[in-house]
Amino acid sequence: MLHRLQHQHRAGPEEPAAARTGWSNQGIRQTVNEFSEVYTVKAKVWEAAGMEPMAGCLCIGCLERRLGRMLTPKDFMRNHPFASLLVTKRLLARRDGRLSTPTIHRGSGDA
Incomplete structure (x- = not known):
């Protein structure tokens, strides 16, 4: 499971990770x-x-x-x-x- 900083780095600075990949697909439980x-x-x-x-x-x-x-x-x-x-x-x-x-x-x- 990725932690928040890894998830943000993976998405890049131009767009939040959640907007591009979707939280549910990355093992992030809310x-x-x-x-x-x-x-x-x-x-x-x-x-x-x-x-x-x-x-x-x-x-x-x-x-x-x-x-x-x-x-x-x-x-x-x-x-x-x-x-x-x-x-x-x-x-x-x-x-x-x-x-x-x-x-x-x-x-x-x-x-």
Whole structure:
């Protein structure tokens, strides 16, 4: 099974791997559960984190670490279909301001 970077390299920089080869044909299993952080932030926020459009995924903690600040509700795209998916308490705290004192998660990921 290919990991994300191998999959992107294989497709080339001009087009995301999923668009050209299809996720289902590469052994990449996609699941959304209570631990998933599926969201969309505004393009300027994604770019400020050093990310190219459609160039990968980051958990909320890794995105915040790259930005050097906590996300706020204004950072998120409001009427995006992803906003209706299951979310973590951390994502709700940032996206909707539902928790009074959210903390920055220092994930162990390699993003």
